[in-house]
Amino acid sequence: xxxxxxGAVSQGILWGIMVLGVFITYKLLDxxxxxxxxxxxxxxxxxxxxxxxxxxxxxAVLAAMLAGMVAGAVTGFLHTVFExxxxxxxxxxxxxxxSINLRIMGKSNTPLLNFDTIFSQMTDLTGLPSNVAAIIVGxxxxxxxxxxxxxxxxxxxxxxxxxxxxxxxxxxxxxxxxKVTKMIALTLSNGLVxxxxxxxxxxxxxxxxxxxxxxxxxxxxAIVIGEVLWRVLPGAKLHAFGGRLSSAVVGSxxxxxxxxxxxxxxxxxxxxxxxxxxxxxxxxxxxxVWEKFQLKRAYTRSLKDTSTEGxxxxxxR
Amino acid sequence: xxxxxxxxxxxxxxxxxxKRALIDCNLHLVPGDFVxxxxxxxxxxxxxxxxxxxVYPIDAGTITLDGVNISQLSEPARAKYLGRxxxxxxxxxxxxxxxxxxxxMAKRRGKTRTLAWGVTRVEKDEYAERLRAxxxxxxxxxxxxxxxxxxGQRQALTLLMATLTKPKLLLLDEHTAALDPKTAxxxxxxxxxxxxxxxxxxxxxxxxxxxxxxxxNRLIMMHEGRIIYDIAGDEKCSLTVKDLLQKFEEVxxxxxxxxxxxxx
Ligand SMILES: Nc1ncnc2c1ncn2[C@@H]1O[C@H](COP(=O)(O)OP(=O)(O)O)[C@@H](O)[C@H]1O
Ligand SMILES: [Mg+2]
Numbered sequence: 001x002x003x004x005x006x007g008a009v010s011q012g013i014l015w016g017i018m019v020l021g022v023f024i025t026y027k028l029l030d031x032x033x034x035x036x037x038x039x040x041x042x043x044x045x046x047x048x049x050x051x052x053x054x055x056x057x058x059x060a061v062l063a064a065m066l067a068g069m070v071a072g073a074v075t076g077f078l079h080t081v082f083e084x085x086x087x088x089x090x091x092x093x094x095x096x097x098x099s100i101n102l103r104i105m106g107k108s109n110t111p112l113l114n115f116d117t118i119f120s121q122m123t124d125l126t127g128l129p130s131n132v133a134a135i136i137v138g139x140x141x142x143x144x145x146x147x148x149x150x151x152x153x154x155x156x157x158x159x160x161x162x163x164x165x166x167x168x169x170x171x172x173x174x175x176x177x178x179k180v181t182k183m184i185a186l187t188l189s190n191g192l193v194x195x196x197x198x199x200x201x202x203x204x205x206x207x208x209x210x211x212x213x214x215x216x217x218x219x220x221x222a223i224v225i226g227e228v229l230w231r232v233l234p235g236a237k238l239h240a241f242g243g244r245l246s247s248a249v250v251g252s253x254x255x256x257x258x259x260x261x262x263x264x265x266x267x268x269x270x271x272x273x274x275x276x277x278x279x280x281x282x283x284x285x286x287x288x289v290w291e292k293f294q295l296k297r298a299y300t301r302s303l304k305d306t307s308t309e310g311x312x313x314x315x316x317r
Numbered sequence: 318x319x320x321x322x323x324x325x326x327x328x329x330x331x332x333x334x335x336k337r338a339l340i341d342c343n344l345h346l347v348p349g350d351f352v353x354x355x356x357x358x359x360x361x362x363x364x365x366x367x368x369x370x371x372v373y374p375i376d377a378g379t380i381t382l383d384g385v386n387i388s389q390l391s392e393p394a395r396a397k398y399l400g401r402x403x404x405x406x407x408x409x410x411x412x413x414x415x416x417x418x419x420x421x422m423a424k425r426r427g428k429t430r431t432l433a434w435g436v437t438r439v440e441k442d443e444y445a446e447r448l449r450a451x452x453x454x455x456x457x458x459x460x461x462x463x464x465x466x467x468x469g470q471r472q473a474l475t476l477l478m479a480t481l482t483k484p485k486l487l488l489l490d491e492h493t494a495a496l497d498p499k500t501a502x503x504x505x506x507x508x509x510x511x512x513x514x515x516x517x518x519x520x521x522x523x524x525x526x527x528x529x530x531x532x533x534n535r536l537i538m539m540h541e542g543r544i545i546y547d548i549a550g551d552e553k554c555s556l557t558v559k560d561l562l563q564k565f566e567e568v569x570x571x572x573x574x575x576x577x578x579x580x581x
Contacts, residue, residue: 152432154435155430155431156432156433160422162414163414163418166414172396173396174423175426176393
């Protein structure tokens with residue numbers, strides 16, 4: 001049990017890098033970017049092939065990130081230059097990537113067997129158990145990326161990217177080409193997704209053509225969980241943006257912990273996708289239902305008020 | 318300064334929804350002109366502003382600003398020269414971002430964005446100073462999200478943002494129409510104050526004939542995509558609402574001026 005939980009935490013952190021990527025498009029740009037499923041697997045495939053080819057595992061992971069960026073740029077290009085709706089542009093890239101990923105690997109999966117990975121090197125170096133080593137590597141990468149994103153989104157270009165998701169008309173009126181900001185955000189986002197795919201590949205010691213399937217839903221679920229936690233936790237409003245980024249990674253960890261628990265309870269691993277979809281759907285439904293409920297309650301209350309008013313005047317007569 | 322020659326714009330050309338929004342519009346502004354624009358709903362006032370701002374591609378004609386032909390420039394490329402305030406208070410600001418962040422973005426209008434920090438400490442003091450001049454207490458709420466402000470506050474902020482870096486031309490498209498009368502009056506006062514202070518060349522669309530007569534040095538009236546009346550100087554000073562209504566009835570073939578115009 002404890003071991004499984006440790007494994008879940010390390011997975012959660014490494015997938016958390018992908019969640020940060022999804023956060024950029026979904027939360028800041030207000031786009032649900034479906035490229036993610038493809039670019040995650042792309043990162044994994046590129047990394048696996050390079051590691052097997054004898055490339056340094058750190059370089060392989062960086063190459064995975066670069067590949068993800070290219071995938072994001074393709075979606076960005078389709079969306080901004082040719083004005084294809086973002087969802088469709090993402091789907092097109094994702095589908096195309098399936099074939100590309102197969103070409104890259106030449107088969108549907110690539111085991112890393114006894115090749116060195118960042119994680120095995122970490123284990124050798126420190127003598128720590130592999131799960132703990134994975135957590136340490138994950139935390140280091142996640143912190144570097146959160147700090148990097150915090151910095152970037154505080155710069156002039158980063159501010160313009162954030163504003164693009166908020167009010168495009170205004171951003172253009174202030175002289176920013178929103179095609180460029182969207183392109184930057186999509187590229188950056190998928191770079192992180194590719195990086196995460198590469199890290200996952202090295203930590204599980206294989207890449208699989210289907211490893212990215214449903215990644216976007218995991219990302220959204222983790223963001224939703226993170227947001228809830230962030231709202232509940234006291235003092236969370238401090239350093240708001242950094243907090244939101246960190247909560248995305250924490251959400252990812254919690255997601256994988258939930259997953260580990262339900263698997264321990266005997267749920268079929270394949271049902272996990274359904275559970276994720278339900279979590280996200282619920283998270284999207286609740287605000288809508290809540291608002292409707294509030295409106296209805298306000299109306300009922302106003303009815304009651306007028307009827308008691310009527311009663312009291314009658315009584316007064 | 319600003320010259321529009323033979324500018325035309327048709328929306329949805331060749332379809333059943335075809336709409337000739339601007340027909341052969343000509344207009345020349347000299348530096349310091351403050352032109353008010355009136356006209357019924359759908360007369361093409363917003364379209365005129367949008368053509369100058371580059372929101373839609375131009376069909377025919379040319380627009381030059383200070384001798385530069387801007388007809389084919391993209392909207393962000395033109396932003397360097399233009400300050401804009403829109404009718405919808407939501408449109409001019411980013412609701413989820415802080416007041417300072419909005420101002421800082423406006424300050425960089427037309428400049429190349431870099432990886433320098435988005436808001437510097439020095440700027441914050443400057444913005445606090447400028448916000449204080451608005452007299453709305455916003456200087457105490459620098460880090461508040463703009464989404465928490467009222468419509469009037471947002472319009473005042475947008476006005477400040479539009480003029481933070483002095484624009485060659487200020488475009489105001491019914492920027493007080495969505496506000497209650499008292500707030501609208503306040504924002505109009507601010508407008509006059511800011512325009513005078515920076516001697517801005519200004520185009521201001523309004524539905525209020527009194528404001529159109531009272532403010533600025535020149536008035537134009539639009540009807541069905543054309544500029545049908547252009548009056549300036551002493552003639553404008555002696556203009557009355559009655560004159561405008563009469564003019565409007567003349568061009569619309571005896572039809573009554575629309576009630577929004579009558580009421581104001
Ligand atoms: N983006 C657009 N697409 C289609 N028709 C438009 C568009 N913008 C304006 N129009 C039409 O052009 C005409 C002029 O509109 P507008 O310039 O907004 O008038 P107003 O004088 O009220 O500001 C209207 O008939 C309007 O429906
Ligand atoms: Mg209009």
